[in-house]
Amino acid sequence: MTDTSTNNVPARTSNTDAEPFRQLVSxxxxxxxxxxxxxxxxxxxxxxxxxxxxxxTIDELFDAAEKSGEGLPSMGDGNWRHLGDPINVQDIRFRxxxxxxxxxxxxxxxxxxxxxxxxxGFVIGVGAPNIVSALRRFQTLGAFGEGxxxxxxxxxxxxGNGEMLYLTRP
Numbered sequence: 001m002t003d004t005s006t007n008n009v010p011a012r013t014s015n016t017d018a019e020p021f022r023q024l025v026s027x028x029x030x031x032x033x034x035x036x037x038x039x040x041x042x043x044x045x046x047x048x049x050x051x052x053x054x055x056x057t058i059d060e061l062f063d064a065a066e067k068s069g070e071g072l073p074s075m076g077d078g079n080w081r082h083l084g085d086p087i088n089v090q091d092i093r094f095r096x097x098x099x100x101x102x103x104x105x106x107x108x109x110x111x112x113x114x115x116x117x118x119x120x121g122f123v124i125g126v127g128a129p130n131i132v133s134a135l136r137r138f139q140t141l142g143a144f145g146e147g148x149x150x151x152x153x154x155x156x157x158x159x160g161n162g163e164m165l166y167l168t169r170p
Contacts (some may be wrong), residue, residue: 024133028055028108031136041045083156087114088149090121092135097127109133115149122161128165135167 055063091113097105109127112135116122126132131154144150151170156163 032108
């Protein structure tokens, strides 16, 4: 197991090699704090509870319960719905990861807004460090946003520790 006790920098990384890592982690922490302040998860929960509390029939209650996740990233079991398909990244936000994911990750997750080739829009959250850091770098390089999208594929590869997600050109 890799020791990540010092700013999440793996112990096998030399101090010189770790500087870009530390800078990116620091940048992501700052951006995640700003994004988290902009959208309080309580707002999502309150909207869901309001819909549930306002239901007057069993059908309305089921409809409200099924819509509880509207506006939230579709985390599900962590699988990308369009794994291997070309997608068009429209925008991205960052949030602090749940505590249980911070020890062996960046401490930040990306909320990705994307469309498929048929124009349908989706939102998904991802915490894989290589995906989060690559998406942040694409963002800082101006690859998407302000009416521009980034076309890519999210792929997976079996490893000794499970599936590893990675990005490729479309």
